[in-house]
Amino acid sequence: MNRRVVLAARILAVLAVALMTGWAALAVYWSDIPGPTTRGLLAAGVVLATVLAFALTRRRARTLAAYCLAFGLFVLWWSTIEPSNDRDWQPDVAVLPYGEMHGDSVTVRNIRNFAYRTDTEYAPRYYDKTFDLSRLTAVDLIAVYWMGEAIAHVMLSFDFAGQDGICLSIETRKERGEDYSSIMGFFKQYEIIYIAADERDLIRLRTEYRRPPEDVYLYRTRLSPENARKLFLEYVREMNRLRGKPEFYNTLTTNCTTNIVRHFRAFGDTVRYNWKILFSGYTPLYAYELGGLDDAQPFEELRAKSYVNPKAREAGDAPDFSARIRLGLPGMEASRAP
Template identity: 35%
Template sequence: MLQTLLWSKPSFLKINPMSLRAFVSRLLSSHSNSHRSDNGLDSHGLEADNLNNGIKASAPNSNPPKSKWRHYLLQFLIALTLILSAVWLLLAIWYQFGGHSVITWLTIALIVGVLATLLGVNAWSKTAEKLMDRLTSERRISNKKSNVKKTNNKKTTTKKTATRWLVGSYAAIWVIGFGWFMTIEPKQQRDWMPEVSERVTYTRDATNPDLITLTNVRNFDWHNADAATERWETRTIDMSKLSGVDVTNSYWMGPLIAHTLVSFRFEDDRPLAFSFEIRKENGESFSALAGFFRRFELSLVAAEERDIIYTRSNARGEQVYLFPISHLQQHEVKALFKSYLIAADELNEEPTWYNTLISNCTNIIFYMARIVSDDRLPWDYRIWVSGWLPNYLHDVGMLDTNPEKTGQPWSMDTWYERTHINPKVKGFHNNNDIHGSEFSQQIRQGILIPSLADSRTDAKVGAKSAAQASNEY
């Protein structure tokens, strides 16, 4: 009998494969139940959970788990916003107080400490989940274990409280810092460097409003990049004799960044140049990044070309190019000149900040030129990439594509080759022609100077034709 029982196949093994899998599943479930019972969890509750999970898994039309990509995206954006706002505030304080200031380092320690603590308490995910629920008005599907210990709830509550407190503290710090930043005002009186120490002013002739007498026109003799013989002069010009405009680009930081100057030509007199620049203090140097943080006042310099262009091409060794602007009427040139006078009045009345992005040496000129040209200059990203300004002028037809009146139009490569100033003035002795036009004539060698358009129609037709030719070339 015993032998029969031993050698006979048990009846519970006589089942199909599906029943076998069910048995293994039950066996594993029993093993899991034993562990959960050891942890104080009710096995009946587990069976109920398993039953509910089985129903959800078998239901073909049940809602799928919520996608988490939006959660991670929002979490990333929150973290990025906090980091960028902190970097902005720290840079603003750094450029205002310097690296040796106690205020700078105390602020760095405070902000970094608050953000590091936020990371430590996992604030990113919790805050992101709350904002996600508010934005999407959806419920998150959670699989919470039953009978969770009260201590876990207390920890969660403590973490949320700490997160709220830290976020609120950081927000208060940033708002105070931003408010302080907005109260920083530009000044007229500082220890300025000699080349920007004076401000250009002017008067009109009582009998002839076209006669303008400018004071504090700079006419320095530059010996090297840092040393010059100072000379501030008074000069009278006749706006009725204006004959054209030249744009000069000086490259000192690669092909994308250039300083832009504008020269006004006259029929019977030497050109006069204007330049929007930062008003540097003694011992101060230019920084494009600092220009975002109210570090430099804006200055308008009126100068002789033998000073303001020579110092860049010869004294500093920057690569300088001069482009004569075509298809302009005299009233447009005159209006642009007047806009510089208005800018001088405004800066003398109330100083303003230089800004690397929105109020620099290039886009201020564009703002003024667009007004006086009846919006013939379209908006373009190259207005903010100053090194590409000549390419922009070429594409909109403000550079004559065929100045030699031959069958071969000038490409931008040709323009850059012909307008390069440095080879033309290499070895030029600047102090030999203090009030002459020798330097101005030399930098225009090999360039045909365009005449003014007779009418508005001629100007528009010429610009349109040049733009089409530049696009076809």
């Protein structure tokens, strides 16, 4: 029994060291140390030094203790890498939105409404708009699929009766020349941005201009008007906070779905973290299971009816785009006004 315990402990130690070393090597490679060649050599050096340290010493327990101390110092250095709002941003994420709250009204500045020619060619356009919280009646969940059923980008759209509404999307804030990578998202490669935009911008970008087009599903939630207002204010406060204090995006802990859950929990909602949140493509199913979506039909039937790509293409740049894509969707008998 003792031998088995010792063997199991050794195997766990080897796995832990391998994972820690792999993470440290990638962290160095994608750090802010100048020069890709320098970073590559340092990353290789991390791996080589670890292998030699354990291969050339007999007192493995002492080596392990020294390794853990060195890893702790590395994490301390890693923690000194700070996010910034001052970088050469891609134009679509260059301007930060923010809100000004005055009683029951909120003025959102820098709402995006780009005129797209392709997904990378567009005329930047922004505007400001004041919303009356007393008219906030509903929240819609938008799930966008681009790489299978398990992964989706999740956005929320807030419906102010008679005022059209506003869509809020939590995204990576990329610099010029950067592409998105889930792996790089673990290593402080992107800041996070809350984009406030028209649905004509955020949805048409995905259904009409990206190649291949992404699949967009729109669901009416059962969130009460009171909680919808609390959630909207949570978003506005976070937009304002990030404007003064930037934050890194993290593929696992700080992304488009985990942050939504955090905002719900901030005002006492009971929604919990779940594997369906981590595998974001299942977020609509999770909301359905919690009773947050129309449950008058099986989820697969609801999902099929919530697919909006054909309606979005037909609506084009129409001023009543939001109303048109909602026609006939479950739970949306009252469409948005243009």
